[in-house]
Amino acid sequence: MKTKSIIITLVRLTLIALWGSVAVEKLWDLSGFHSILRRQPIPEWSADILFWLLPLLELGAVVLLAWPQNRTRIYQGMWLSAVLMLGFTLFILFGVLDWYEKRPCGCGSIINGLSWKEHLWFNLTFLTLSWTGIILSKKQRGGADKDGATEGGSAKRPINTTGFFLNALKSKDYENVKN
Template identity: 45%
Template sequence: MKTRASHITATSIRVFMILFWAYVALDKLWDLPGFHQALIQQPFPNWWAGILFWFLPLMELGIVILFSIHSFRNTKHLFFDPFVLSALLLTVFTVYIGLGVAGLYAQKPCGCASVLSRLSWGGHLVVNLLLLLLSILGWYLTGPTAPMAGCKRYKKQVILFLARPQVVRIPVYTVMLERVKKFKMRFAVFPAWPVRDINYDT
């Protein structure tokens, strides 16, 4: 029951993250000039804008693709785990916004998606923290320490154990031998050979 609930939760988080990152990436690509202008207004060197202008949308689309490909959903490689990449990118965003909330920037322009553009920097920080927690929870439910992964490993070990004939035969033979011994001891009161009919009257 817990495994099923974990699977449903992980799937729901994965679908939500696909929709979120797809919307954020497409929103940037839909208005590239506006996104580039927003990057120039950010409190970091202008030459960063030329790099982030392409890096961020491609990174976000890459996360969407990794979430969508079945073979990468439970991968053991952290650099290809979409939940890990999502958490790393959201960590960078959260730290950047947290520094702004702390008042370390002279100006606080927003270069986020249009649906979040009306939020304050404090609101952005709360949203990013929630998304970061969802990414970490998704990784926990699908990563190496996941309850589902432990269940799958246990089933695999049981199948491999039962697949070995010698492992199965030895206990079976032992049980049969014990049964035979008990059978002999139980019926040892009866003679093991036929008894001759001795006539004492003659």
């Protein structure tokens, strides 16, 4: 196994453990999670949306990372992880910067015992892991550009079936049927 594949696997397993545990914890106590969201310094209407959206997105990240059908799903799972972690990191950063009147944290598990600054470092670590996963899984995918050319220089293009059908229509057999 190549070093990149080993690193991607370790990042995937770490992110699966993170998102799986936080999603299950939220779903295990839905009413408690909803109550915690309502105490956060966010618009009240967004608590009802985040109540369902966050666990679903976290489970989506787990599915993309744990059961990839192809390397593109791993890449998408890394991106989803990075976007989620960026949102959580910004939320914690704003708390550390005292942008909120109060700093209620709805985090569970081991994160609950962390200070806000420690929580920020925790989130930055997982954001960095997600970003590393994005970079490495993109390179592993081959990094196709907009023209379909890969880093190796060869282009993977779809089979052109249009020419086949046009040639068949122009054939003499078609002319005989037409007349």
